[in-house]
Amino acid sequence: MKITIIGAGYVGLVQAVCLADFGFNVTCIEKDPEKLRELKFGRIPFYEPGLEDLFRKNLKSDRLKFTDNYLENIPYSDVIFICVGTPPKKNGESNLNFVDQVSKEISKRIKGYTVIVSKSTVPVGTSKRIENILRKKNSQKTYDVVSNPEFLREGSALEDFRRPDKIIIGCRSEKAEKMLKRIYKPLNRPYVVTNNETAEIIKYANNSFLATKITFINEIADLCENIDAEVETVAKAIGLDGRIGPKFLHPGPGYGGSCFPKDVKSLIYQGNKNLTDLKIIKAVDKANELRIQSLFKKIKKITKNKFSNIQIGLLGITFKPNTDDVRESPAVKLAKSLSKTKAKIKIFDPKGMENAKKELPKSIKFCENENEVIKNSSLLVILTEWNQFKNLDLLNVKKLMKKPIMLDLRNIYSKEITKLGFKYYSIGNN
Ligand SMILES: NC(=O)c1ccc[n+]([C@@H]2O[C@H](COP(=O)([O-])OP(=O)(O)OC[C@H]3O[C@@H](n4cnc5c(N)ncnc54)[C@H](O)[C@@H]3O)[C@@H](O)[C@H]2O)c1
Known part of the structure; x- marks a missing residue:
């Protein structure tokens, strides 16, 4: 199985390195020339404990490659993970420009059955948005779009990737579900299989609940200071x-x-x-x-x-x-x-x-x-x-x-x- 990861940030690079370590052939497409140069030289562009050693090991094995070339990779990919940033706009809305750009690049180049996976945190409806972009250039439906949100924490990303509490697979295709399960088989962790929209909202509900817990105890802390x-x-x-x-x-x-x-x-x-x-x-x-x-x-x-x-x-x-x-x-x-x-x-x-x-x-x-x-x-x-x-x-x-x-x-x-x-x-x- 040939896997392409788009975006070599905290999420994409961890995913790329770990999947290469499972034995898959992984190519990572990164558009930032500075980051790409570092990666090709065998250096990771940010700090994450343990990642550099695993990265170098897999770089040597030739299973892990880095490029900015869509044309050479997308047509030959079985599974493509979108791992680009989704920064906030001023009004709180997620900015999906990077997701849109990547989807357009993919839509022009896929050949044969391809599973496109959104790993970026994206609002409800984004799977449909990606499908709409793909449909414009591909009259025959030779693809499936999956929502597979990531829950790793920076600072313990490798451990979190290897032992996630759950793996969310949001899709409406048994074929795509099977492909994802094949990729994540070495993890041997519980799956939640659902539709794309539910998968998308799970990520926001999860993070917002944790943020609520933190905020709750901070508020109780303020009260404690006033009551001894x-x-x-x-x-x-x-x-x-x-x-x-x-x-x-x-x-x-x-x-x-x-x-x-x-x-x-x-x-x-x-x-x-x-x-x-x-x-x-x-x-x-x-x-x-x-x-x-x-x-x-x-x-x-x-x-x-x-x-x-x-x-x-x-x-x-x-x-x-x-x-x-x-x-x-x-x-x-x-x-x-x-x-x-x-x-x-x-x-x-x-x-x-x-x-x-x-x-x-x-x-x-x-x-x-x-x-x-x-x-x-x-x-x-x-x-x-x-x-x-x-x-x-x-x-x-x-x-x-x-x-x-x-x-x-x-x-x-x-x-x-x-x-x-x-x-x-x-x-x-x-
Ligand atoms: N950082 C985390 O702890 C974490 C955890 C879970 C989920 N997420 C989500 O995952 C997504 C990625 O987060 P991140 O922290 O890895 O972001 P990041 O900014 O570290 O990395 C994104 C990378 O994508 C690249 N990129 C953007 N457009 C591209 C394009 N058209 N082609 C190729 N590369 C492109 C950027 O240059 C960058 O290197 C976000 O939606 C985020 O919310 C992040």
Whole structure:
């Protein structure tokens, strides 16, 4: 079976590398010349733990190839996975320009029976939209369109690809379903087989539910701060209820990344378009947007609204650890707000610095390591829970700081550190 993957981003590249590792011949079409050059040289254009080794192994095996040439690949493909970005428009609607472009390229070139799979997160109706594009150039129906949304998380993408909780196959063709099941056979995981529309909405419902859980515990955290309760204990206790479960109940600076914010907004848009007022999801979106303002207020309270002549050190800029992705990162948003004050802002992140430099103002100083950030800071803010921030030498931190004040937005330390002389603020604890 010959597989083509279009778009070598976080989703497409992981899919391409893993399927090549299963023994399939995989060609990845990437239109960004810079990314393509890196890939051909044997380097991956972003950070994802474990991916580079597996990528190099499969590149050597000759089962994995990269190109920008549609003509040489599409006619010979049995299955084509569309893995391009679907960024949000200002009104929340998903921008399907890349999906449309790719569908047009495919429509001009398919020969023989081909299964076209949408792995990108796309609104309900996109399978039909792709079919309409294909139909214009192909009078005989020699193709099937499948919706197969992806659920991997950046930072644990390989593990997530290999052990997904479920594999969603949305289609109306037994032949296409069989092809997909053949591809995913090595995974040996449960399938949910349904129609395209249901598959499409599953992805949005899934991500919006997780975003709701995060937002819920953040709201409970705010209340805990005002009533002398401890949110971590609340989260642990409610998480022990089998109906709730412990995951996604960690209070913090709000959800971010390239998926949750845009998927929540897209779901709201899809609700409005289909005359359904999604009140809970709208509230989640609003609460998450307001979170940065409330964290900024918290910082103002700690510094007594004085920012002149102080240095604030920020640890972490990615939206979560083990990735270099800063898209919609709450850390970036907070850093931007702080850069508008008179404080000197210093930042260190193990992997996200290059991407963050493109987003943040020049006035922010990017440091080589944690100590450079900590030195002379009057406030240290932990924004991303990288492992290396979990074991700071606190006595040394105290020695290096101008004033030993920590705002821990990931609750990785505890009040215990006040015994070392720190002033300690966290989320959801008084
Ligand atoms: N990143 C995640 O964690 C994740 C998880 C699940 C689902 N998704 C969804 O998967 C999709 C892709 O996300 P991503 O994070 O991998 O995006 P990405 O931006 O990292 O990668 C998309 C790639 O597609 C390429 N591309 C765009 N148009 C092209 C074209 N016409 N021909 C060839 N290549 C083209 C881009 O250059 C880019 O390299 C999105 O819909 C996203 O919502 C992402």
